[in-house]
Amino acid sequence: MSVQRTGGWLPGLAALALLIGLAAAVYGFIGRSGFNEDEFFQLTFVHEPLSSFLLLFLRLDQHPPFHFLQLMPWAAISENDHWMLANSLLWHGISCAVIWAVGRAWLGRTAGWLAVAFFALMPQAISASNTLRFYAMIPALALLAWWLHVWLLSDRQRPARWWWALGLVQLALGYSHAIAFYFVFWIALAAALQRRFGADPAPAPWRRWFAVQGITLLLLVPQVLLTAGRAYMARGAGGDGNQDPGGLIDHFGGMTAGWGMQWGEARLAGALLFAAALLLGLRERRTRWLALVMLVGPYGGSLLIGLVLAPMFKTPVYSAMLLPFACLCLAGGLLALGERAGAWASAAVLAAMAAFVFPATAHLNRGISPYVPMAAELKRVLRPGDVVVVPKLYLYWATLRYAVQPNWGAPLAVLPDLSSSWQSLAKRLGPAWSERLRLLPRTNHIQHQGVTYVVGEDARRESAGAQRVWVLERKQYPSQVQLDPGLQSRGVVYRVGQPELLELQLHER
Numbered sequence: 001m002s003v004q005r006t007g008g009w010l011p012g013l014a015a016l017a018l019l020i021g022l023a024a025a026v027y028g029f030i031g032r033s034g035f036n037e038d039e040f041f042q043l044t045f046v047h048e049p050l051s052s053f054l055l056l057f058l059r060l061d062q063h064p065p066f067h068f069l070q071l072m073p074w075a076a077i078s079e080n081d082h083w084m085l086a087n088s089l090l091w092h093g094i095s096c097a098v099i100w101a102v103g104r105a106w107l108g109r110t111a112g113w114l115a116v117a118f119f120a121l122m123p124q125a126i127s128a129s130n131t132l133r134f135y136a137m138i139p140a141l142a143l144l145a146w147w148l149h150v151w152l153l154s155d156r157q158r159p160a161r162w163w164w165a166l167g168l169v170q171l172a173l174g175y176s177h178a179i180a181f182y183f184v185f186w187i188a189l190a191a192a193l194q195r196r197f198g199a200d201p202a203p204a205p206w207r208r209w210f211a212v213q214g215i216t217l218l219l220l221v222p223q224v225l226l227t228a229g230r231a232y233m234a235r236g237a238g239g240d241g242n243q244d245p246g247g248l249i250d251h252f253g254g255m256t257a258g259w260g261m262q263w264g265e266a267r268l269a270g271a272l273l274f275a276a277a278l279l280l281g282l283r284e285r286r287t288r289w290l291a292l293v294m295l296v297g298p299y300g301g302s303l304l305i306g307l308v309l310a311p312m313f314k315t316p317v318y319s320a321m322l323l324p325f326a327c328l329c330l331a332g333g334l335l336a337l338g339e340r341a342g343a344w345a346s347a348a349v350l351a352a353m354a355a356f357v358f359p360a361t362a363h364l365n366r367g368i369s370p371y372v373p374m375a376a377e378l379k380r381v382l383r384p385g386d387v388v389v390v391p392k393l394y395l396y397w398a399t400l401r402y403a404v405q406p407n408w409g410a411p412l413a414v415l416p417d418l419s420s421s422w423q424s425l426a427k428r429l430g431p432a433w434s435e436r437l438r439l440l441p442r443t444n445h446i447q448h449q450g451v452t453y454v455v456g457e458d459a460r461r462e463s464a465g466a467q468r469v470w471v472l473e474r475k476q477y478p479s480q481v482q483l484d485p486g487l488q489s490r491g492v493v494y495r496v497g498q499p500e501l502l503e504l505q506l507h508e509r
Contacts, residue, residue, distance in 0.1 A: 010343045014113035017350040018096070021120025021357060028130040028361040029089050034369025035081065037394045037500065039132040042068060043084060044397040044411050046075040052412055055438045059412065060393070062230055064175040064223050067134040079406040088136040092129030095139035096120055099324050102147045107286060107332045114331035114346055115324075121353035122327075123258040123270075123360035124319045130365065134176045138320035141173040142187060146290075146325070149191030153204040167212050174220045178227050179312055181220045183298065183321045188213055190293035190325075197289065228309060254315040255323065258364045266360065273349075277326040280333020287332040294325040370497025371395075374472065375402030377494050377504060384450025387466040389459040391416075391479035395472060395502075396455040404448045415441035416456025458482045467509050475501040483507055 035043065041061055045068045048056050057065050074087050096116050104112030119125055119139070128135035148166040152158050170188075174181040195204050252274045253267025254260075261267055274295075281291025298321070302312050334349070335342040378388065378399070388403075390396040393416065400408040418426060418440070426434040434440050445454040445462055454462045463469045463484040471481050475495070487507040494504040 010346060011110050011113040013347055013350060014110070014117040017117040017354050018113070018120050020354045021117065021122075021126070022093070022096070024357045024361045025089060025092055025120070025126045025129045027358065028126055028365050029082075029085065031362070031365050032085065032130055032369075033365075033367065034372050035085075035132060035398070036367070036369065037398075040394045040397045040401070042071055042132050043079075043401060043406070046072050047407050048410050048412060052410075052438055056412060058226075059438065062178045062227070063134070064178065064180075066172050066175040067137055070137075085130070085132050088132055089129050091136040091140060092125070095125075095136065095143075095324065098140045098143050098147075099327060102143055103328055103331060106147070106150070107328065107335075111328070111331045111335055114334070114350075115327040117350055118327040118330055118353070119323060121350070121357050122256050122323060123261065123266075123357060123364060124254065124256055124316075125323055126357070126361050127258050127260070127364045128316070128320060133316075135316050135320040138173065138176055138180070138317070139324045141169055141176060142183065142321050143324040145169045145173055145184070146187045146191050146294075149188060149209075150194060153191065153195040153206075153209060154202070156203065156205045158205075163208060163212055167216055170212075170216045171219055174216070175223060177317050178223075178230075179314070179317060180321075181223050181227070182301070182312070184216070184220065186293060186297050186301070189297070190290055193293060194289045251313060251315055251318075255319040256326075258360060259315045259319070260364050260367075261360070263363065266356070273330075274326060277330035277333070280336070281326075281329025284329075284333045284336040286336075287329045290325055291329045291333075294322060295329065298322070366498075367500070368496070368498040370500055370502040371398040372402050373496045374494070374502050374504065375399060377496075378403045378470065381493075382451050382470070383468075385467060386450075387452045387454060387459065387463050387469045389454045389463070389469060389471045389481055389483070391455075391457045391471075391481055392474065392477075393455060395474070396453070399472060400446070400453060404446070404453070408448075409446060412438045413442045414444065414446055414455060416444055417441070417458060460484055463487060463507075469507040471505040471507065473503045473505060475503050 041063075045053075045056050045061070053069075054065060056068075057063065071084075071087060075084065077083065096119060099119050100112045100116040102112075103115035107115075125136075125139070145166065148162065148169060152162055152166060170184050173187075174184045192209070249267055249271045252271035253269070255270065256273050257263075257266045257270030261270070278291055278295045281287040281295065298318070299313075305312060330349075331346070334346045337345060375398075382388070382403075388399070390399050397411065422439065426439045429437070429439070444456050445452050447453070452462055452466075457479050459469070460482050466484070466487075469483055469487055471483075473479060473481075486509055488509070490506040490508055492503045493506045496502055
């Protein structure tokens with residue numbers, strides 16, 4: 001039967017489930033205790049001047065700049081924590097709208113409502129909407145790119161501006177995450193095979209399509225080379241690349257039930273839900289190529305890449321890229337079971353997900369961010385002449401954001417002393433190029449209200465004349481901080497955070 005035929009009550013039920021999912025996203029947004037370590041890259045990079053903005057990503061981060069660029073005008077309105085986080089909530093809403101529109105146009109009204117309801121109820125999608133990273137943005141770009149492929153290939157008379165739009169969306173997606181370009185290929189392949197072997201016999205504009213793909217590939221080459229180089233260095237250093245610990249249940253369960261989900265039964269249920277989307281998608285003719293290419297292809301390719309470079313099974317980005325397609329396959333596959341069976345099976349899945357979504361959201365938000373309370377403690381105990389030493393760069397940014405001000409300065413200007421590998425590179429490039437590329441930090445500290453804030457492990461020079469020095473450490477990953485030998489440790493005077501535990505240590509003369 002056509003996947004467009006169902007009882008009249010199912011779209012209304014799916015719309016209600018969608019509202020429950022969106023309410024859970026708002027609930028998680030309100031309940032977050034603060035940012036996690038990776039989010040301070042976004043919060044900090046928006047302050048780098050545009051003239052040196054791209055150099056940040058060569059120097060300090062593995063990820064490309066598109067998500068950071070769209071955050072800059074957002075941050076210009078306000079740098080309040082909730083306002084900044086609302087950017088991800090907005091992208092989550094845009095992703096839901098894209099899934100609904102594509103599902104409705106491709107599989108019919110009921111399938112569109114089902115697909116977006118499934119997505120909105122996924123705890124991992126909700127977690128992404130409550131995190132200031134690119135994972136709430138990627139679903140909208142990924143599915144929009146696929147649908148533009150399919151739509152443009154269906155008619156040779158589409159206006160040229162839509163081909164430009166396809167190229168721009170592919171580039172935005174490819175420059176949204178360190179390995180996003182990899183999925184750009186699979187999305188294009190899925191759409192091409194869908195068109196080539198689908199039911200539509202009309203000729204497709206393949207020449208124009210290949211031209212757009214060729215231009216996109218050329219413009220993505222810099223990111224491909226950067227990621228490949230970093231993967232090669234990670235392999236040589238014994239790193240794990242973009243690899244999460246755990247087995248298949250952990251990965252596929254995390255894709256749906258949440259990356260931070262600790263309930264084993266929930267991870268198993270999430271893995272089974274993803275497997276159901278794959279199997280039902282393969283069973284239904286309309287979704288077969290999408291399920292095969294998007295839900296299987298990236299894993300086969302990653303296995304081969306892992307043999308040569310480094311593993312790249314990172315749950316959050318795989319979830320962001322693949323969940324929209326899995327939800328379409330699940331919706332189309334369930335409705336293809338038959339009018340009565342499909343409707344009742346869909347209703348059962350929606351009911352189970354809706355019952356689980358609020359407890360899962362609370363569970364995924366259970367952590368206590370340590371950065372705001374730690375900064376409040378610092379402001380309480382600090383006095384002029386004190387020195388604060390923060391060995392970790394992201395922790396330094398977090399400290400300055402809350403103990404000084406959000407716009408405390410340009411991140412490229414205040415960095416720890418260069419490591420031996422960076423010193424070697426700077427020596428080979430010479431002073432002129434090292435300065436152009438901003439490889440050499442101008443300082444390793446800033447001063448605010450008589451207090452010196454130092455980044456890096458070596459603070460012997462800055463602590464030489466201080467009577468009191470405060471050191472911020474992650475308990476799980478302590479650093480080898482070097483201070484003036486005249487200072488004596490008084491031990492840990494304050495600790496906060498769960499599971500990220502921060503400790504404040506005092507050293508006095």
